[in-house]
Amino acid sequence: MGPLDGIKVIELGQLIAGPYCGQVMADFGAEVIKIEPPGAGDPMRQWGRTDRDGDPVWFSVIARGKRSVTLNLRDPDGQQVLRDLVRDADVLIENFRPGTMERWGLGYDALSAINPRLIMARVSGYGQDGPYSKRAGFASVCEAAGGLRYISGYPDRPPVRVGLSLGDTMAGFNAAMGILLALQHRHATGRGQVVDSAIFEAVLGYTESMVAEYDAGGHIRERFGSALPGIAPSNAYAAADGREVIIGANGDGVFARLCEVMGRPELARDDRFADHQARGRNQQVLDVLVGEWTRTVPAQEIVDRLAEAGVPVGLAYTAADMLEDAHFEARQSVVRVPDPKRGTLAMQNVFPRLSDSPGAVRALGPELGADTDDVLSRRLGYDTDRIAGLRERGVI
Structure with a gap:
């Protein structure tokens, strides 16, 4: 039993930032229902490097432990299904551009009227308000706005990026932490709230004393290659x-x-x-x-x-080094998860570690829509005719 056992999460996110938040919640025991567009699903299903047969593997990691339900949120009937799901949910995660949920009639005011205990985690590039809120915000540009790109690389070359979508993951983790804080607040008040996690602010939060150094002394931190200025060796x-x-x-x-x-x-x-x-x-x-x-x-x-x-x-380890390292093996920092196609699939374990209620990787990312019928029938009480009708109209 994980520490979030019994917590019901609806994940509307796609790509990285929102789904990484959902991954953290699922790793620690929450029931995470991932909502995906019928037919195509989350674009993450097609992202990243492939296995030896040409099939991408990243989705297997970022959607691990989740359930997949297909639902067309642009359709009024699909919006109603989501409202039904929200009635007994604890958390909803979304990372659409700000204003999208409101256009669909699914903003926090509308959903909290259905379920006042609902916590809505909203992940975006620049946050839910302010002059930049409506801008598209991928990690690359938001890492630049948060100050990370300017100081990354060598002084005689343009800024470089870390070989990961670091800002997305940081914002997803911030959202997960915000959810836990909001759950604690709900214990005391009985009320849910909005968690606003912006990618640029997630990056900004990790910039140590960079802003203060400028404010107090006019110092602008510059790129310094593979070291930090004044820290040697x-x-x-x-x-x-x-x-x-x-x-x-x-x-x-x-x-x-x-x-x-x-x-x-x-x-x-x-x-x-x-x-x-x-x-x-x-x-x-x-x-x-x-x-x-x-x-x-x-x-x-x-x-x-x-x-x-x-x-x-x-x-400087590669993935190959990690799989061969005795310390990684002793701590099970990398685990092998049963995979019907490949036998097993290696991936990072669940962090941080808890002594009494640790998280666990329960399963790989699900097939598209694998849990649609079960969730709609068992959780919402829809009968087979209603489910068939929704599927025929392309709602699910």
Whole structure:
């Protein structure tokens, strides 16, 4: 039994941000009914790299543990089905452009009149109000608005992106956290509310002291490549075998241990590197010295020696490295989920871990509409003729 067992969630989201919120809820035990357009379904069913037979696999991850119901929300009958579903729901997740739900007569005012306990999580690029609220907001542009893109990459090149839709996932996680906070508030008041999770604000929330530094001192943080300005040594360094090793030895004691392993204990006493501020001022020189050493030692040997000495170190892992790593295996950080097509499918486990009521991956993403009849008959009490009529008219 997960900590959200008994919580009923309706997911209207598509692509990444809203569905990732639903993934988190399902991972921790909520019943998540994913509403998809009849015929095509969520575009995520076609996104991402394919398996060896040419079938995409991303949907299997982001829709894991959910149920799929097809429903045309542009049709008045489909809108009525959703209203019926809302009557006993705890949460509704949507990530349409702001105003879309209202045009369909499905805004929060309308739905909360049906169910005052309903929590509505609304995920969008720029939030539900403000001058930019109606703009389309994919993660790429919202990461830029939130400040992440400007500081990502090298100073002599255009900004780069992380190889993930990071803003979408961050906004989805923010929405999940907001739902949990709203559930706690509902325990005390009996009332639901709106959770407004904007992608640009999800990114902005992770920018540490960047705004305050500008406000207080006029400092604009710039791109600095694979390190952070003034934090040294903390970078990616090439090893003798061509692999890259990440070393973070910017604390005084840790730096001294690194110097011992390098065979250069005198560097810890050098005035240029004697403390945090000094190492920051001489960051480039220090990175050169560390890099000269790492290029003489194979990557795994660097990791083994530094880890033994208590210096933070690691390789830049690929998915292949993760599947072969003993620590990942011991903690079951990656799990294999039964898959009728492939036997099993490996994917990341559920995080964070709870000692008494942990989450779990219960099943892969469902086939389109796999649960439509069951949900409409068992949960809403629709008879077979009514369901058949809805299907004939293209509502489900």
